[in-house]
Amino acid sequence: xxxxRILVVDDDPDMRQMMTQFLRQNGTIALPSATETEVRNHxxxxxxxxxxxxxxxxxxNGLEICRRLRQEQDVPIIMVSALSADxxxxxxxxxxxxxxxxxxxxxxxxxxxxxxxxxxxxxxASLVHRRNTKTFQFCGWTYDAKSGEVLSPAQVQVALSHxxxxxxxxxxxxxxxxxxxxxxxxxxxxxxxxQSIGEASGRAIxxxxxxxxxKIERTPKDPQILKTERGVGYVFAVxxxxxxx
Amino acid sequence: xxxxRILVVDDDPDMRQMMTQFLRQNGTIALPSATETEVRNHxxxxxxxxxxxxxxxxxxNGLEICRRLRQEQDVPIIMVSALSADxxxxxxxxxxxxxxxxxxxxxxxxxxxxxxxxxxxxxxASLVHRRNTKTFQFCGWTYDAKSGEVLSPAQVQVALSHxxxxxxxxxxxxxxxxxxxxxxxxxxxxxxxxQSIGEASGRAIxxxxxxxxxKIERTPKDPQILKTERGVGYVFAVxxxxxxx
DNA sequence: CACCATCCGTTACAACTTGTTACGCAGCCC
DNA sequence: GGGCTGCGTAACAAGTTGTAACGGATGGTG
Numbered sequence: 001x002x003x004x005r006i007l008v009v010d011d012d013p014d015m016r017q018m019m020t021q022f023l024r025q026n027g028t029i030a031l032p033s034a035t036e037t038e039v040r041n042h043x044x045x046x047x048x049x050x051x052x053x054x055x056x057x058x059x060x061n062g063l064e065i066c067r068r069l070r071q072e073q074d075v076p077i078i079m080v081s082a083l084s085a086d087x088x089x090x091x092x093x094x095x096x097x098x099x100x101x102x103x104x105x106x107x108x109x110x111x112x113x114x115x116x117x118x119x120x121x122x123x124x125a126s127l128v129h130r131r132n133t134k135t136f137q138f139c140g141w142t143y144d145a146k147s148g149e150v151l152s153p154a155q156v157q158v159a160l161s162h163x164x165x166x167x168x169x170x171x172x173x174x175x176x177x178x179x180x181x182x183x184x185x186x187x188x189x190x191x192x193x194x195q196s197i198g199e200a201s202g203r204a205i206x207x208x209x210x211x212x213x214x215k216i217e218r219t220p221k222d223p224q225i226l227k228t229e230r231g232v233g234y235v236f237a238v239x240x241x242x243x244x245x
Numbered sequence: 246x247x248x249x250r251i252l253v254v255d256d257d258p259d260m261r262q263m264m265t266q267f268l269r270q271n272g273t274i275a276l277p278s279a280t281e282t283e284v285r286n287h288x289x290x291x292x293x294x295x296x297x298x299x300x301x302x303x304x305x306n307g308l309e310i311c312r313r314l315r316q317e318q319d320v321p322i323i324m325v326s327a328l329s330a331d332x333x334x335x336x337x338x339x340x341x342x343x344x345x346x347x348x349x350x351x352x353x354x355x356x357x358x359x360x361x362x363x364x365x366x367x368x369x370a371s372l373v374h375r376r377n378t379k380t381f382q383f384c385g386w387t388y389d390a391k392s393g394e395v396l397s398p399a400q401v402q403v404a405l406s407h408x409x410x411x412x413x414x415x416x417x418x419x420x421x422x423x424x425x426x427x428x429x430x431x432x433x434x435x436x437x438x439x440q441s442i443g444e445a446s447g448r449a450i451x452x453x454x455x456x457x458x459x460k461i462e463r464t465p466k467d468p469q470i471l472k473t474e475r476g477v478g479y480v481f482a483v484x485x486x487x488x489x490x
Numbered sequence: 491c492a493c494c495a496t497c498c499g500t501t502a503c504a505a506c507t508t509g510t511t512a513c514g515c516a517g518c519c520c
Numbered sequence: 521g522g523g524c525t526g527c528g529t530a531a532c533a534a535g536t537t538g539t540a541a542c543g544g545a546t547g548g549t550g
Contacts, residue, residue, distance in 0.1 A: 086354050089354055089357070090353060090357045093354075093357035093358065093360065096364075097361065098362075098365050099344065099358075099361065108331070108335055109331050109334055109335055109338075112339065113338065115338065116338050117343075120321065120343050120362065120365050161535080161536060161537080162407075162536075162537095163536075163537065203539080204537075204538050204539080206498065206499075206500095207501095207537080207538075207539085208538090210498095210499060210500065211537090213499095228497095228498070228499090230496095230498080230545095230546070230547085231496090231497075231547095406506080406507060406508080407508095408507075408508065409507095447511085448510080448511090448527085449508075449509050451526095451528070451529090452508080452509075452528090453509090454528095455529060456508090458528095466528090473527070473528090475516095475517070475518090476526075
Protein backbone atom coordinates (compact mmCIF):
# COMPACT_ATOMS: atom_id res chain seq x y z
CA UNK A 1 0.00 0.00 0.00
CA UNK A 2 1.09 3.50 -0.69
CA UNK A 3 2.23 5.87 2.00
CA UNK A 4 -0.83 7.06 3.87
CA ARG A 5 -1.85 10.63 3.24
CA ILE A 6 -3.31 12.29 6.30
CA LEU A 7 -5.09 15.60 6.51
CA VAL A 8 -4.39 17.46 9.74
CA VAL A 9 -7.13 19.97 10.43
CA ASP A 10 -6.54 22.35 13.32
CA ASP A 11 -6.79 26.11 13.65
CA ASP A 12 -3.93 26.38 16.09
CA PRO A 13 -0.70 26.75 14.08
CA ASP A 14 1.47 25.26 16.84
CA MET A 15 -0.67 22.19 17.21
CA ARG A 16 -0.84 21.77 13.44
CA GLN A 17 2.90 22.03 13.21
CA MET A 18 3.47 19.53 15.99
CA MET A 19 1.09 16.98 14.57
CA THR A 20 2.20 17.19 10.95
CA GLN A 21 5.84 17.04 11.92
CA PHE A 22 5.32 14.04 14.13
CA LEU A 23 3.28 12.20 11.52
CA ARG A 24 5.86 12.93 8.85
CA GLN A 25 8.58 11.51 11.04
CA ASN A 26 6.57 8.34 11.26
CA GLY A 27 6.08 7.32 7.72
CA THR A 28 3.08 9.27 6.59
CA ILE A 29 2.38 12.23 4.39
CA ALA A 30 0.77 14.90 6.55
CA LEU A 31 -1.10 17.76 4.94
CA PRO A 32 -1.94 20.72 7.19
CA SER A 33 -5.26 22.51 6.82
CA ALA A 34 -7.29 24.87 8.89
CA THR A 35 -10.65 25.28 7.19
CA GLU A 36 -13.32 23.20 5.52
CA THR A 37 -12.46 24.83 2.22
CA GLU A 38 -8.89 23.64 2.45
CA VAL A 39 -10.07 20.16 3.34
CA ARG A 40 -12.30 20.05 0.30
CA ASN A 41 -9.52 21.25 -1.92
CA HIS A 42 -7.38 18.38 -0.77
CA UNK A 43 -10.19 15.89 -1.19
CA UNK A 44 -10.85 17.13 -4.70
CA UNK A 45 -7.23 17.38 -5.58
CA UNK A 46 -5.84 14.04 -4.57
CA UNK A 47 -5.99 10.96 -2.44
CA UNK A 48 -6.64 11.41 1.27
CA UNK A 49 -6.56 8.31 3.45
CA UNK A 50 -7.54 9.79 6.78
CA UNK A 51 -8.56 13.09 8.33
CA UNK A 52 -7.56 14.25 11.80
CA UNK A 53 -10.22 16.79 12.58
CA UNK A 54 -10.20 19.21 15.48
CA UNK A 55 -13.63 19.98 16.92
CA UNK A 56 -13.15 23.63 17.81
CA UNK A 57 -11.92 25.42 14.73
CA UNK A 58 -12.39 29.10 15.39
CA UNK A 59 -15.27 30.10 13.13
CA UNK A 60 -16.00 26.59 12.02
CA ASN A 61 -17.20 23.48 13.83
CA GLY A 62 -15.41 20.20 13.32
CA LEU A 63 -18.49 18.17 14.17
CA GLU A 64 -20.49 19.89 11.47
CA ILE A 65 -17.71 19.40 8.95
CA CYS A 66 -17.55 15.74 9.87
CA ARG A 67 -21.26 15.31 9.48
CA ARG A 68 -21.22 16.94 6.05
CA LEU A 69 -18.22 14.97 4.82
CA ARG A 70 -19.82 11.74 5.96
CA GLN A 71 -22.86 12.37 3.86
CA GLU A 72 -20.73 12.51 0.76
CA GLN A 73 -17.63 10.48 1.46
CA ASP A 74 -16.46 7.49 3.36
CA VAL A 75 -13.02 8.83 4.15
CA PRO A 76 -11.93 7.81 7.67
CA ILE A 77 -12.13 10.64 10.19
CA ILE A 78 -10.58 10.82 13.65
CA MET A 79 -11.89 13.67 15.77
CA VAL A 80 -9.40 15.40 18.04
CA SER A 81 -10.62 17.66 20.77
CA ALA A 82 -10.06 19.15 24.19
CA LEU A 83 -13.73 18.39 24.83
CA SER A 84 -13.40 15.04 26.52
CA ALA A 85 -16.67 14.48 28.37
CA ASP A 86 -18.50 11.31 27.46
CA UNK A 87 -21.40 13.12 25.83
CA UNK A 88 -19.00 15.10 23.73
CA UNK A 89 -17.19 11.98 22.62
CA UNK A 90 -20.48 10.34 21.77
CA UNK A 91 -21.47 13.31 19.70
CA UNK A 92 -18.30 12.79 17.72
CA UNK A 93 -19.15 9.17 17.05
CA UNK A 94 -22.72 10.16 16.28
CA UNK A 95 -21.65 12.41 13.41
CA UNK A 96 -19.70 9.53 11.95
CA UNK A 97 -16.19 9.76 13.34
CA UNK A 98 -14.15 6.57 13.36
CA UNK A 99 -12.37 7.52 16.57
CA UNK A 100 -12.30 10.37 19.04
CA UNK A 101 -9.11 11.40 20.79
CA UNK A 102 -9.00 13.82 23.70
CA UNK A 103 -6.40 16.57 23.92
CA UNK A 104 -3.81 16.57 25.25
CA UNK A 105 -2.75 13.24 23.83
CA UNK A 106 0.33 11.11 23.70
CA UNK A 107 1.58 11.39 20.11
CA UNK A 108 2.55 7.74 20.06
CA UNK A 109 -0.96 6.81 21.03
CA UNK A 110 -2.35 9.04 18.30
CA UNK A 111 -0.14 7.24 15.85
CA UNK A 112 -1.32 3.85 17.10
CA UNK A 113 -4.94 4.85 16.66
CA UNK A 114 -4.30 6.32 13.23
CA UNK A 115 -2.71 3.04 12.22
CA UNK A 116 -5.59 1.04 13.66
CA UNK A 117 -8.14 2.96 11.61
CA UNK A 118 -6.02 2.82 8.49
CA UNK A 119 -5.52 -0.90 8.72
CA UNK A 120 -9.19 -1.51 9.42
CA UNK A 121 -9.97 0.55 6.34
CA UNK A 122 -7.46 -1.33 4.25
CA UNK A 123 -8.65 -4.72 5.43
CA UNK A 124 -12.21 -4.04 4.53
CA ALA A 125 -11.20 -2.03 1.50
CA SER A 126 -12.81 -4.14 -1.14
CA LEU A 127 -15.50 -5.74 0.93
CA VAL A 128 -17.65 -2.70 1.33
CA HIS A 129 -19.51 -1.33 -1.60
CA ARG A 130 -20.46 1.81 0.28
CA ARG A 131 -16.94 3.09 -0.05
CA ASN A 132 -17.03 5.91 -2.44
CA THR A 133 -16.22 5.60 -6.02
CA LYS A 134 -13.37 3.20 -5.61
CA THR A 135 -12.42 1.35 -8.72
CA PHE A 136 -10.51 -1.89 -8.93
CA GLN A 137 -8.21 -2.77 -11.76
CA PHE A 138 -7.25 -6.27 -12.77
CA CYS A 139 -6.23 -7.75 -16.09
CA GLY A 140 -7.37 -4.66 -17.89
CA TRP A 141 -10.77 -4.76 -16.29
CA THR A 142 -12.10 -1.85 -14.31
CA TYR A 143 -14.67 -2.60 -11.67
CA ASP A 144 -16.53 0.35 -10.24
CA ALA A 145 -17.68 -0.50 -6.74
CA LYS A 146 -20.21 2.31 -6.72
CA SER A 147 -22.24 1.45 -9.76
CA GLY A 148 -21.41 -2.25 -9.62
CA GLU A 149 -20.45 -2.12 -13.26
CA VAL A 150 -17.47 -3.41 -15.10
CA LEU A 151 -15.52 -1.96 -18.00
CA SER A 152 -13.90 -4.49 -20.29
CA PRO A 153 -10.32 -4.02 -21.46
CA ALA A 154 -11.82 -2.64 -24.65
CA GLN A 155 -13.72 -0.08 -22.58
CA VAL A 156 -17.01 -1.76 -23.26
CA GLN A 157 -19.44 -1.72 -20.39
CA VAL A 158 -20.55 -5.11 -19.16
CA ALA A 159 -23.57 -5.30 -16.88
CA LEU A 160 -23.29 -7.61 -13.92
CA SER A 161 -26.35 -8.96 -12.22
CA HIS A 162 -27.06 -8.42 -8.57
CA UNK A 163 -25.65 -11.79 -7.61
CA UNK A 164 -22.63 -11.54 -9.89
CA UNK A 165 -21.78 -8.18 -8.39
CA UNK A 166 -21.92 -9.65 -4.91
CA UNK A 167 -19.74 -12.56 -5.93
CA UNK A 168 -17.13 -10.30 -7.48
CA UNK A 169 -17.05 -8.20 -4.34
CA UNK A 170 -16.55 -11.22 -2.13
CA UNK A 171 -13.72 -12.51 -4.26
CA UNK A 172 -12.16 -9.08 -4.63
CA UNK A 173 -12.10 -8.78 -0.87
CA UNK A 174 -10.01 -11.93 -0.57
CA UNK A 175 -7.45 -11.90 -3.35
CA UNK A 176 -5.21 -14.95 -3.54
CA UNK A 177 -7.16 -16.67 -0.77
CA UNK A 178 -9.03 -19.81 -1.78
CA UNK A 179 -12.61 -19.67 -0.58
CA UNK A 180 -14.84 -22.65 -0.09
CA UNK A 181 -18.33 -22.67 -1.52
CA UNK A 182 -19.73 -22.30 1.93
CA UNK A 183 -17.61 -19.27 2.68
CA UNK A 184 -18.67 -17.69 -0.57
CA UNK A 185 -22.31 -18.48 0.10
CA UNK A 186 -22.15 -16.96 3.57
CA UNK A 187 -20.53 -13.84 2.26
CA UNK A 188 -23.03 -13.59 -0.55
CA UNK A 189 -25.86 -13.67 1.90
CA UNK A 190 -24.29 -10.82 3.82
CA UNK A 191 -23.38 -8.66 0.86
CA UNK A 192 -26.21 -9.21 -1.52
CA UNK A 193 -29.59 -9.76 -0.02
CA UNK A 194 -30.63 -13.31 0.55
CA GLN A 195 -32.89 -13.85 -2.40
CA SER A 196 -33.71 -17.38 -1.51
CA ILE A 197 -32.21 -18.63 1.68
CA GLY A 198 -31.80 -22.21 0.53
CA GLU A 199 -28.20 -21.64 -0.39
CA ALA A 200 -27.16 -24.79 1.37
CA SER A 201 -28.26 -27.13 -1.34
CA GLY A 202 -26.26 -27.78 -4.37
CA ARG A 203 -24.08 -26.13 -6.85
CA ALA A 204 -25.46 -22.65 -7.26
CA ILE A 205 -22.02 -21.20 -6.59
CA UNK A 206 -20.45 -23.13 -9.43
CA UNK A 207 -23.02 -21.90 -11.87
CA UNK A 208 -22.62 -18.38 -10.61
CA UNK A 209 -18.86 -18.53 -10.98
CA UNK A 210 -19.28 -19.84 -14.51
CA UNK A 211 -21.54 -16.97 -15.43
CA UNK A 212 -19.16 -14.41 -14.00
CA UNK A 213 -16.27 -16.03 -15.87
CA UNK A 214 -18.17 -15.71 -19.10
CA LYS A 215 -18.39 -12.00 -18.49
CA ILE A 216 -14.93 -11.13 -17.28
CA GLU A 217 -12.54 -13.84 -18.43
CA ARG A 218 -10.86 -13.41 -21.77
CA THR A 219 -10.84 -17.18 -22.17
CA PRO A 220 -13.55 -18.59 -19.93
CA LYS A 221 -12.42 -22.14 -20.71
CA ASP A 222 -9.02 -21.38 -19.27
CA PRO A 223 -9.71 -18.90 -16.50
CA GLN A 224 -6.91 -16.57 -15.46
CA ILE A 225 -8.74 -14.45 -12.93
CA LEU A 226 -11.15 -16.78 -11.22
CA LYS A 227 -9.30 -20.00 -10.77
CA THR A 228 -10.61 -23.29 -9.43
CA GLU A 229 -8.99 -24.85 -6.40
CA ARG A 230 -9.99 -28.43 -6.84
CA GLY A 231 -11.53 -29.90 -3.72
CA VAL A 232 -11.62 -26.50 -2.07
CA GLY A 233 -13.38 -23.82 -4.00
CA TYR A 234 -12.35 -20.75 -5.96
CA VAL A 235 -9.61 -18.13 -5.80
CA PHE A 236 -9.32 -14.65 -7.17
CA ALA A 237 -5.89 -15.33 -8.59
CA VAL A 238 -4.58 -12.06 -9.99
CA UNK A 239 -3.26 -8.90 -8.46
CA UNK A 240 -5.70 -6.10 -7.87
CA UNK A 241 -5.00 -2.42 -7.93
CA UNK A 242 -7.31 -0.12 -6.02
CA UNK A 243 -7.48 3.37 -7.38
CA UNK A 244 -9.30 6.55 -6.57
CA UNK A 245 -11.55 7.96 -9.17
CA UNK B 246 -27.97 -5.73 6.54
CA UNK B 247 -27.85 -8.46 9.08
CA UNK B 248 -27.86 -7.88 12.80
CA UNK B 249 -24.28 -7.51 14.05
CA ARG B 250 -23.02 -10.50 15.99
CA ILE B 251 -20.62 -9.54 18.76
CA LEU B 252 -18.47 -11.84 20.85
CA VAL B 253 -18.07 -10.65 24.43
CA VAL B 254 -14.94 -12.16 25.97
CA ASP B 255 -14.46 -11.59 29.68
CA ASP B 256 -13.70 -13.91 32.54
CA ASP B 257 -15.78 -11.97 35.03
CA PRO B 258 -19.35 -13.30 34.86
CA ASP B 259 -20.89 -10.05 36.10
CA MET B 260 -19.08 -7.95 33.53
CA ARG B 261 -19.95 -10.43 30.79
CA GLN B 262 -23.56 -10.38 31.83
CA MET B 263 -23.69 -6.59 31.91
CA MET B 264 -22.10 -6.18 28.51
CA THR B 265 -24.07 -8.85 26.68
CA GLN B 266 -27.33 -7.62 28.13
CA PHE B 267 -26.62 -4.05 27.21
CA LEU B 268 -25.57 -4.94 23.70
CA ARG B 269 -28.64 -7.09 23.21
CA GLN B 270 -30.84 -4.22 24.28
CA ASN B 271 -29.26 -2.15 21.57
CA GLY B 272 -29.88 -4.14 18.48
CA THR B 273 -27.03 -6.60 18.40
CA ILE B 274 -26.57 -10.28 18.99
CA ALA B 275 -24.14 -10.67 21.89
CA LEU B 276 -22.43 -13.99 22.47
CA PRO B 277 -20.66 -14.43 25.82
CA SER B 278 -17.37 -16.29 26.02
CA ALA B 279 -14.58 -16.61 28.50
CA THR B 280 -11.77 -18.51 26.80
CA GLU B 281 -9.90 -18.61 23.53
CA THR B 282 -11.39 -22.03 22.85
CA GLU B 283 -14.89 -20.64 23.10
CA VAL B 284 -13.95 -17.78 20.82
CA ARG B 285 -12.63 -20.15 18.21
CA ASN B 286 -15.73 -22.29 18.42
CA HIS B 287 -17.82 -19.25 17.67
CA UNK B 288 -15.57 -18.21 14.83
CA UNK B 289 -15.72 -21.67 13.32
CA UNK B 290 -19.41 -22.10 13.92
CA UNK B 291 -20.87 -18.95 12.49
CA UNK B 292 -20.49 -15.35 11.51
CA UNK B 293 -18.89 -13.01 14.04
CA UNK B 294 -18.78 -9.32 13.21
CA UNK B 295 -16.78 -7.98 16.13
CA UNK B 296 -14.99 -9.19 19.25
CA UNK B 297 -14.89 -7.34 22.55
CA UNK B 298 -11.82 -8.78 24.18
CA UNK B 299 -10.78 -8.32 27.78
CA UNK B 300 -7.02 -8.18 28.35
CA UNK B 301 -6.79 -9.95 31.68
CA UNK B 302 -8.55 -13.27 31.37
CA UNK B 303 -7.45 -15.33 34.31
CA UNK B 304 -5.17 -17.96 32.85
CA UNK B 305 -5.19 -16.48 29.39
CA ASN B 306 -3.95 -13.22 27.97
CA GLY B 307 -6.21 -11.15 25.75
CA LEU B 308 -3.30 -9.50 23.99
CA GLU B 309 -1.89 -12.85 22.96
CA ILE B 310 -5.27 -14.03 21.76
CA CYS B 311 -5.64 -10.85 19.76
CA ARG B 312 -2.24 -11.28 18.18
CA ARG B 313 -2.99 -14.84 17.16
CA LEU B 314 -6.44 -14.06 15.83
CA ARG B 315 -5.04 -11.21 13.79
CA GLN B 316 -2.62 -13.47 12.04
CA GLU B 317 -5.45 -15.61 10.77
CA GLN B 318 -8.52 -13.41 10.63
CA ASP B 319 -9.64 -9.92 9.85
CA VAL B 320 -12.39 -9.86 12.39
CA PRO B 321 -12.60 -6.48 14.13
CA ILE B 322 -11.38 -6.57 17.71
CA ILE B 323 -11.92 -4.00 20.44
CA MET B 324 -9.77 -4.53 23.52
CA VAL B 325 -11.36 -3.76 26.86
CA SER B 326 -9.19 -3.46 29.92
CA ALA B 327 -8.64 -1.94 33.30
CA LEU B 328 -5.06 -1.38 32.20
CA SER B 329 -5.32 2.16 30.97
CA ALA B 330 -1.78 3.50 30.88
CA ASP B 331 -0.63 4.80 27.53
CA UNK B 332 1.94 2.07 27.00
CA UNK B 333 -0.68 -0.55 27.75
CA UNK B 334 -3.09 0.96 25.26
CA UNK B 335 -0.34 1.09 22.67
CA UNK B 336 0.42 -2.54 23.22
CA UNK B 337 -3.20 -3.27 22.42
CA UNK B 338 -2.99 -1.39 19.17
CA UNK B 339 0.33 -3.03 18.44
CA UNK B 340 -1.17 -6.52 18.50
CA UNK B 341 -3.79 -5.42 16.01
CA UNK B 342 -6.74 -4.14 18.01
CA UNK B 343 -9.10 -1.75 16.27
CA UNK B 344 -9.83 0.16 19.44
CA UNK B 345 -8.88 0.03 23.11
CA UNK B 346 -11.38 0.95 25.77
CA UNK B 347 -10.44 1.44 29.41
CA UNK B 348 -12.54 0.03 32.22
CA UNK B 349 -14.66 1.29 33.76
CA UNK B 350 -16.44 2.62 30.73
CA UNK B 351 -19.68 4.33 29.89
CA UNK B 352 -21.78 1.66 28.13
CA UNK B 353 -23.18 4.22 25.71
CA UNK B 354 -19.69 5.16 24.73
CA UNK B 355 -18.79 1.52 24.25
CA UNK B 356 -21.77 1.20 21.96
CA UNK B 357 -20.72 4.27 20.01
CA UNK B 358 -17.23 2.86 19.49
CA UNK B 359 -18.58 -0.55 18.54
CA UNK B 360 -20.76 1.11 15.95
CA UNK B 361 -17.87 3.19 14.66
CA UNK B 362 -15.76 0.10 14.06
CA UNK B 363 -18.65 -1.84 12.57
CA UNK B 364 -19.57 0.91 10.18
CA UNK B 365 -16.00 1.35 9.12
CA UNK B 366 -15.96 -2.36 8.48
CA UNK B 367 -19.27 -2.78 6.78
CA UNK B 368 -21.44 -0.27 5.11
CA UNK B 369 -22.07 2.85 7.08
CA ALA B 370 -25.20 2.58 9.12
CA SER B 371 -27.94 4.56 7.45
CA LEU B 372 -31.07 5.54 9.21
CA VAL B 373 -32.84 2.64 7.63
CA HIS B 374 -29.98 0.41 8.57
CA ARG B 375 -30.00 1.23 12.24
CA ARG B 376 -33.68 0.45 12.60
CA ASN B 377 -32.95 -2.71 10.73
CA THR B 378 -31.67 -4.64 13.64
CA LYS B 379 -35.10 -5.16 15.06
CA THR B 380 -38.48 -6.62 14.50
CA PHE B 381 -41.39 -4.32 13.77
CA GLN B 382 -44.96 -4.87 14.78
CA PHE B 383 -47.92 -3.28 13.06
CA CYS B 384 -51.54 -4.34 12.66
CA GLY B 385 -50.68 -7.81 13.88
CA TRP B 386 -47.86 -8.18 11.38
CA THR B 387 -44.34 -8.94 12.48
CA TYR B 388 -41.56 -7.89 10.19
CA ASP B 389 -38.13 -9.31 10.89
CA ALA B 390 -35.55 -6.98 9.47
CA LYS B 391 -32.90 -9.65 9.59
CA SER B 392 -34.47 -12.27 7.44
CA GLY B 393 -36.58 -9.81 5.51
CA GLU B 394 -39.59 -11.97 6.20
CA VAL B 395 -43.01 -11.18 7.46
CA LEU B 396 -45.33 -13.09 9.75
CA SER B 397 -49.01 -12.55 9.09
CA PRO B 398 -51.40 -11.99 11.99
CA ALA B 399 -52.22 -15.69 11.68
CA GLN B 400 -48.53 -16.50 12.14
CA VAL B 401 -48.20 -17.55 8.54
CA GLN B 402 -44.92 -16.69 6.95
CA VAL B 403 -45.14 -14.50 3.87
CA ALA B 404 -42.11 -14.20 1.63
CA LEU B 405 -41.25 -10.74 0.39
CA SER B 406 -39.15 -10.22 -2.68
CA HIS B 407 -35.92 -8.29 -2.62
CA UNK B 408 -37.58 -5.15 -3.85
CA UNK B 409 -40.61 -5.46 -1.61
CA UNK B 410 -38.34 -5.86 1.39
CA UNK B 411 -36.49 -2.70 0.46
CA UNK B 412 -39.75 -0.82 -0.02
CA UNK B 413 -41.06 -1.90 3.37
CA UNK B 414 -37.83 -0.83 5.02
CA UNK B 415 -37.96 2.59 3.43
CA UNK B 416 -41.55 3.11 4.52
CA UNK B 417 -40.93 1.71 7.98
CA UNK B 418 -38.10 4.15 8.47
CA UNK B 419 -40.46 7.06 7.81
CA UNK B 420 -43.77 6.31 9.50
CA UNK B 421 -46.54 8.89 9.06
CA UNK B 422 -44.40 10.85 6.63
CA UNK B 423 -45.72 11.01 3.08
CA UNK B 424 -42.99 10.13 0.62
CA UNK B 425 -42.97 11.06 -3.04
CA UNK B 426 -42.23 8.45 -5.65
CA UNK B 427 -38.89 10.04 -6.24
CA UNK B 428 -37.94 9.86 -2.59
CA UNK B 429 -38.94 6.23 -2.46
CA UNK B 430 -37.02 5.44 -5.61
CA UNK B 431 -33.89 7.11 -4.31
CA UNK B 432 -34.07 5.21 -1.06
CA UNK B 433 -34.72 1.96 -2.86
CA UNK B 434 -31.59 2.42 -4.88
CA UNK B 435 -29.60 2.88 -1.71
CA UNK B 436 -31.11 0.03 0.25
CA UNK B 437 -31.60 -2.61 -2.34
CA UNK B 438 -29.02 -2.71 -5.05
CA UNK B 439 -29.86 -0.91 -8.24
CA GLN B 440 -31.12 -3.77 -10.31
CA SER B 441 -31.74 -1.64 -13.31
CA ILE B 442 -30.93 1.98 -12.87
CA GLY B 443 -33.72 3.29 -15.06
CA GLU B 444 -35.93 4.02 -12.13
CA ALA B 445 -36.70 7.44 -13.47
CA SER B 446 -39.27 6.30 -15.98
CA GLY B 447 -42.76 5.46 -15.11
CA ARG B 448 -44.84 3.92 -12.49
CA ALA B 449 -42.76 1.09 -11.11
CA ILE B 450 -43.29 2.38 -7.58
CA UNK B 451 -47.05 2.19 -7.90
CA UNK B 452 -46.92 -1.37 -9.06
CA UNK B 453 -44.51 -2.25 -6.30
CA UNK B 454 -46.75 -0.68 -3.68
CA UNK B 455 -49.67 -2.60 -5.07
CA UNK B 456 -47.80 -5.86 -4.81
CA UNK B 457 -46.74 -5.16 -1.25
CA UNK B 458 -50.32 -4.25 -0.36
CA UNK B 459 -51.50 -7.56 -1.68
CA LYS B 460 -49.16 -9.25 0.73
CA ILE B 461 -49.62 -7.28 3.92
CA GLU B 462 -52.97 -5.50 3.71
CA ARG B 463 -56.00 -7.28 5.05
CA THR B 464 -58.12 -5.50 2.46
CA PRO B 465 -55.83 -4.40 -0.35
CA LYS B 466 -58.62 -2.47 -2.02
CA ASP B 467 -58.98 -0.31 1.07
CA PRO B 468 -55.46 -0.08 2.42
CA GLN B 469 -55.01 0.68 6.10
CA ILE B 470 -51.23 0.44 6.36
CA LEU B 471 -49.92 1.80 3.11
CA LYS B 472 -52.11 4.73 2.27
CA THR B 473 -52.08 6.84 -0.85
CA GLU B 474 -51.51 10.58 -0.58
CA ARG B 475 -53.06 11.78 -3.80
CA GLY B 476 -50.77 14.04 -5.76
CA VAL B 477 -47.88 13.28 -3.42
CA GLY B 478 -47.07 9.64 -2.96
CA TYR B 479 -47.49 7.08 -0.22
CA VAL B 480 -47.50 7.02 3.59
CA PHE B 481 -46.95 4.29 6.10
CA ALA B 482 -50.03 5.26 8.06
CA VAL B 483 -50.13 3.10 11.17
CA UNK B 484 -48.18 3.07 14.38
CA UNK B 485 -45.19 0.86 14.54
CA UNK B 486 -43.80 -0.89 17.56
CA UNK B 487 -40.12 -1.70 17.51
CA UNK B 488 -39.02 -4.61 19.59
CA UNK B 489 -35.74 -6.22 20.34
CA UNK B 490 -35.23 -9.65 18.99
C1' DC C 491 -0.82 -46.87 -17.69
C1' DA C 492 -5.69 -48.00 -17.28
C1' DC C 493 -9.58 -47.62 -14.16
C1' DC C 494 -12.62 -45.39 -11.32
C1' DA C 495 -14.64 -42.29 -8.14
C1' DT C 496 -15.10 -37.44 -7.66
C1' DC C 497 -15.21 -32.96 -8.83
C1' DC C 498 -16.25 -29.42 -11.90
C1' DG C 499 -18.03 -26.88 -16.34
C1' DT C 500 -21.93 -26.23 -18.89
C1' DT C 501 -26.43 -26.29 -20.67
C1' DA C 502 -31.33 -26.40 -20.33
C1' DC C 503 -35.18 -25.40 -17.65
C1' DA C 504 -38.50 -23.57 -14.55
C1' DA C 505 -39.79 -20.46 -11.00
C1' DC C 506 -39.59 -16.01 -9.74
C1' DT C 507 -38.79 -11.08 -9.99
C1' DT C 508 -39.59 -6.63 -11.78
C1' DG C 509 -40.17 -2.68 -14.99
C1' DT C 510 -43.38 -1.33 -18.73
C1' DT C 511 -47.62 -0.60 -20.81
C1' DA C 512 -52.42 -0.11 -21.19
C1' DC C 513 -56.94 0.24 -19.59
C1' DG C 514 -60.44 1.68 -16.46
C1' DC C 515 -62.01 3.78 -12.40
C1' DA C 516 -61.86 7.39 -8.75
C1' DG C 517 -61.17 11.96 -7.11
C1' DC C 518 -61.13 16.89 -8.02
C1' DC C 519 -62.04 21.44 -10.25
C1' DC C 520 -65.12 24.14 -12.83
C1' DG D 521 -72.12 16.47 -14.90
C1' DG D 522 -67.87 16.97 -18.06
C1' DG D 523 -63.35 16.60 -18.34
C1' DC D 524 -58.85 16.12 -16.56
C1' DT D 525 -55.52 14.00 -13.90
C1' DG D 526 -53.87 10.46 -10.87
C1' DC D 527 -53.99 5.85 -9.19
C1' DG D 528 -54.93 0.51 -9.15
C1' DT D 529 -54.04 -3.39 -11.54
C1' DA D 530 -53.69 -6.98 -14.98
C1' DA D 531 -50.90 -8.70 -18.64
C1' DC D 532 -46.56 -9.01 -20.67
C1' DA D 533 -41.66 -9.41 -21.49
C1' DA D 534 -37.04 -9.38 -20.20
C1' DG D 535 -33.93 -10.72 -16.96
C1' DT D 536 -32.29 -13.37 -12.93
C1' DT D 537 -31.16 -17.40 -10.40
C1' DG D 538 -31.34 -22.02 -8.29
C1' DT D 539 -31.80 -26.98 -9.76
C1' DA D 540 -30.86 -30.90 -12.31
C1' DA D 541 -28.45 -33.57 -15.55
C1' DC D 542 -24.79 -34.83 -18.57
C1' DG D 543 -20.13 -35.25 -19.84
C1' DG D 544 -15.38 -34.11 -19.48
C1' DA D 545 -11.31 -33.36 -16.44
C1' DT D 546 -8.56 -34.72 -12.51
C1' DG D 547 -6.17 -37.40 -9.36
C1' DG D 548 -5.38 -41.51 -6.72
C1' DT D 549 -4.71 -46.61 -6.91
C1' DG D 550 -3.14 -50.84 -8.31
